[in-house]
Amino acid sequence: MRKIITIFDTDPGIDDAFALSFLHESEVFDVKMVSSVAGNVKLTNTTRNLRGLVKAMDWDIPIHRGLDKPLFGPQILAEEFHGVDGLSGYLFDDSDLADMSDTPAVDAMAEVLKTNERVVIIAVGPLTNIGALILAHPELKEKISEITIMGGVVGTGNTTAVAEFNIYADPEAAKIVFESGIRVNMIGLNVTTKTYYNLAMHEQFKKSTKKINQILADIMDRRIAKTGAEENYTTYMHDTLTVMYHTNPEIFESTMVHMDVEIRGEFTRGMTVADMRAVSKACKNVTFVTDIDTKKFEEIFMKTLIG
Ligand code: RIB
Ligand code: CA
Secondary structure: OOOEEEEEEEOOOHHHHHHHHHHHHOOOEEEEEEEEOOOOOOHHHHHHHHHHHHHHOOOOOOEEOOOOOOOOOOOOOOHHHHOOOOOOOOOOOHHHOOOOOOOOHHHHHHHHHHHOOOEEEEEOOOOHHHHHHHHHOHHHHHHEEEEEEEOOOOOOOOOOOOEOHHHHOOHHHHHHHHOOOOOEEEEOHHHHOOOOEEHHHHHHHHHOOOHHHHHHHHHHHHHHHHHOOOOOOEEOOHHHHHHHHHHOHHHEEEEEEEEEEOOOOOOOOOEEEEEOOOOOOOOOOEEEEEEEOHHHHHHHHHHHHOO
8 A cells, every 4th residue: 555655744732642652553654754843842852852752763854943933922831731851851862862954844744746746734733834835835735635724623622712823823824724725734733632541541651662652651651640640640642543544544523624723813812713614615625524533532542552
């Protein structure tokens, strides 16, 4: 079966770390590069975390540093959740970091597009790098078959009343992506909040003999301790679900809609606005994922990461 030629853009970030391992373990991908972006925490830390995680997986993959600020708006971080370092205080030693290319992420993405056909971009952080790529290289848009994002929500947000973090952190970049004419698959809070990492799963990670699983368990131990919810902790695997969209599409339900990104609203900046009207002249630019099979998510998640 033809592998999915993939670019992965991420802001590690606790849930990003699990998604990276899931991406690495999944056989359907031919990952050409991974790149960091500022998001959960500052670029210095998302980049360091990406290098440490790749080295821990013993993964021979080009790593590229992305952009450190949103395209136009103020920088928004999520350090209160992920910790200033991004992994709840888990710090990789300098000797435990994979080498990184000197080529900036957007330039490296352009090279991948120039030398490949039908490339899938999976973005699980703010869309800053992807928006910049589209602005700088419109002639390469035709080489991108799909952009699959963790981002957005139709309904209640997690960063404002109506906005999800990845979109809110760089709404202008998201607007560029949504209006690019490239097929966008939106895995938003509507479905990522139906995925759970719970203590029963955590026990299996702690027992795992795989180095990356021990690191993931250590990271989550620190997160659980910080919340004080030792008895009943659960958290969402937003970014792993996004990768799973391409490994197990059968567990997803979706609908094509016209989706806009609000960039000017005093209370609605970063809101993803879906036109769900039965009759609408607006072009249906986004595959909006509306439901998932939660039980199957957990089965696939554990089988892939724990074995
Ligand atoms: O809103 C959740 C998203 O924001 C996830 O990708 C998480 O890692 C953060 O980037
Ligand atoms: Ca993320």
